[in-house]
Amino acid sequence: MKKTLLYLTLSTCTLLPAYAAIPDGGWSVTPKNGSTVDKITEITVSKTNEHYMDPYINRSVKINGEAISVTQKVTNNGGTVVMTLASPVEKSGTYEIVVPSRMFTYGYSMWGDEEDNPEMSWTVTVDNPDQPIGPVIPDIEVTADPESGSPVKLLESVTVKFGGAASATVAADASVSALVTSLGAPVDVTVSFSAAADPDAVTVTFSPAVASSGEYTLTLPEGLFDLTADGGGEAFASPEVKLNYTVKAPPAVGEKFVVDNIRYIVLSRELMTAAVTWPDNEDDYASLTTVPTSVTLxxxxxxxxxxxxxxxxxxxxxxxxxxxxxxxxxxxxxxxxSSLESIEIPPSVTAIGESAFEECKSLKEFTLPATVTSVGSDMFYGCASLESVTLSEGLAAIPDNFLAGCVILKEVTIPSTVREFGEFSLSECSALTTTNIPEGTTKLGRFAFAKCPLLTRLDVPETVTEMGHGVFYETGLTEASLPENITVIPDGTFQCCTDLEEFVVGPNVTEIETQAFYWCFKLKKIVFGEKVATLGTELFKGDDAIAEVICLGAEPATGAEFPQAVYDNATLTVPEGAAEAYRNAPGWKEFKNIHSVSSIDVAAVADGVQLSVEGDMLGIVADTDVTVTDVSGRVLYCGRTGAVALSRGSVYLVTAGGKTIKFRH
Known part of the structure; x- marks a missing residue:
């Protein structure tokens, strides 16, 4: 136990030995030295053989060191001065009375032979039944454990020792209690007391314990404890005690701390884990090339x-x-x-959050460990110097804006485990020429590959069932197809694909939304599947190059609208018997060249192959290669979508998917 505070009690008079310092030469005082009185209201000083005393005004005597003003008057024919105390002494105890010099002058006459009185002192005991003499109070030395002024992690209890006392107990009639404050404001804790191991000590306990970091003061008011002196006797009151503590609590979850100029934040107290977090000044981290794996505080x-x-x-x-x-x-x-150029990530990493490397304009390459199965959106957004990205198997999705704005990235291979592409995931990769959509992918978010002008081909697997708007907006696709299970081609899907030359709408598509082929300037041929029923506005705006439109459905789709140049120059081919319906339908009747053709039975060839004859032309629409030969074996056509000139009476062979049919024109 360490010494912290020293208190000397002054509130109760101590017993003083009787002594006197009264000059010789006929001087006498009352009350007399060593006498006992019930109170002290006045003091008299006399000198024999004196005929003249003259008091000074505004004078004081000292009683136990305290100055008390007096009113003086002369009696006994000038040989006595009576000093009446402004504050009578009534409390029982032993007092030292001091009459200073220059209280009055004295002499045999008033004509020039007077002198100032000498200083004199003596002791008197007051025994007042109404205010009895208190106990003898020793010097009290207060110590505390923990020591006052010391830092602690937690303030649960304090043991206060009253050195010099024989015992310490809570006063039975104490009307005051301990108070805990922080920066002057009360702290909401309950304080209780119990006996300590030493009889002159008391343990102060806090409920709840003070656990929050800060500066705290424990005040134990005067009289809170009854103290006794060695040898017994009446108890006396404890002095006021103030103890100061700095609580430096262990950091809680979410609390930050700094070690070696790196700032951390506590993640878990149970697991004792922390994360590196941002500094007060970014320059503090400029020279770091790694971080510690553990930190001690x-x-x-x-x-x-x-x-x-x-x-x-x-x-x-x-x-x-x-x-x-x-x-x-x-x-x-x-x-x-940041100015990061390269980063090495260990296999212990399993997750990378949103925007982790966004706008790292100096980052050149990146390899994602196979252990990372979750990455956040915008991860590489705006990484203008990124040349190479290696993604590992196990990644389940390409999130929103994942590689958006990586303007010099030329190639990226998407792992086979990916099942979704988020919005704008590879958009604005203006140098991208090669990427892939893995088999098993089910969703393409809106504008996933938008503004990739050098991306000329991208196969969409049959597993895709959901597409957002503008997936291929402003790409460089020269050919394209969509899965057969797609029923709606969304807004702007191929908008501004200025190199796309032809497109076959799948057999299950029922609707093509607004601007799906807007500004496809090189589009020459469009084939509508037989289930197409609704066409959106501005579907083919600016597509003046369309020369051939084939509709496989007998009922004209509503909402059709083509540029006037297409109405004037293109050929509209419709099923046999449907020509009249198209000639009367809005958006279709405007075509100047409408023809109907009969279908050829190709059930024996392959699924996904449609053949039609119009006049002397064989029309072919297929999702697999089709070969047309004459009976001599001469190849007349090989491809998926096209037309072959026929000669009447001639026999032709059509081969697709390993099967062949023969027909005569």
Whole structure:
């Protein structure tokens, strides 16, 4: 137990030995030295053989060191001065009375032979039944454990020792209680007291314990405890005690702390884990090339398991960085808009958050470990220098804006485990020439591949069932097809695909939405499946190059609208017997060249192959290669969509999917 405070009690008079310092030469005082009186109201000073005393005005005597003003008058024919106390002494005890010099002058006459009185002192005991003499109070030395002024992690209890006392107990009639304050404001805790191991000590307990970091003061008011002196006797009151503590509580979940100029945030107290988080000044992290795998604060060690959100955001000066083994996650915007050029990520990492490397304009390459199965949106958004990205198997989705704006990225291979592409996931990759949509993919988000002008071909697997608007907006596709299970072609799907030359609408499509082929300037041929019933507005706006329109449905779709140049120059081919319906339907009747053809039975050839004859022309629409030969074996046509000139009376062979049919024209 350490010494912290020293208190000397002054509130009760102590017993003083009787002594006197009264000059010789006929001086006498009352009350007399060593006498006992019930109170002291006046003091008299006399001198024999004196005929003249003259008091000064505004004078004081001292009683136990306290100055008390007096009113003086002369009696006994000038040989006595009576000093009446302004404050009578009535409390029982032993008092030292001091009459200073220059209280009055004295002499045999008033004509020049007077002198100032000498100083004199003596002791008197007051025994007043109404205010009895208190106990003898020793010097009290207060100590505390923990020591006052010391830092603590938790303030649960304090043991206060009253050195010099024989015992300490809570006063039975105490009308005051202890008070805990922080910066002057009361703290909502209950304080209780119990006996300590030493009889002169008391244990103060706090409920709840003070656990929040801060500066605290414990005040134990005067009289809270009854103290006794060695040898027994009447109890006396404890002095006021003030104890100060700095609580430095272990950091709670979500609380930040700094070690070696790196700031951390507590993730779990149970697991004792922490993450690196952003600094007060980004320059503090500029020279870092890695981070510790553990950090110790006030004797507690935390495992560092995350690069936290915004940890290195906007840090300039960093170039390469190695994420240490043991880190399991990289948080949202962890390196956002930093000067990072390269990064090495260990297999311990399983998740990377949103915008983790967004706007890292110096980042050149990136390899995603196979352990990472979840990545956030905007991960590489705006990485204008990114040349190479390696994605590992196990990744389930390409999120929104994942590689958007990576303007020099030329090629990226999507893992076979991917099942979804988010909105704008590979948009604005202006140098991208090669990528893929894996078999098993079910969803393409809106504008997923928009504004990739060098992307000329991208096969869409039959597993895709959901597409957003503008998936291929402003790409460089020269050919395209959609899965057979697609029933609606969404708004702007091929809008501004200025190199697309022909398109066959699938057999199950019932609706084509607004602007799906808007500004496809090179589109020459469009084939509508037999179930198409509704066409959106501005579907073919600007597509003046369309020369051939084939409709496989007997009922004209509503909403048809083509440029005037198409109405004037293109050929509209419809099923046999449907020509009249098209000639009377809005949006179709405007065609100047409408022809009907009969169908050829190709059930024996292959699914997905449609053949029709119009006049002396064989029309072919297929999703597999079709070969047409004459009986001599000469190949007249090989392809998927086209037409072959026929000669009347001639015999032809049509082969597709390993099967062949023969017909005569």
């Amino acid at each position: 006030d004797g507690e060690t935390f495992a560092v398991t995350e690069i936290g959100s915004l940890a290195f955001s906007e840090v300039r000066g960093m170039s390469s960085f190695k994420v240490p083994e043991g880190i399991t996650a990289i948080g949202d915007a962890a390196f956002w808009s």
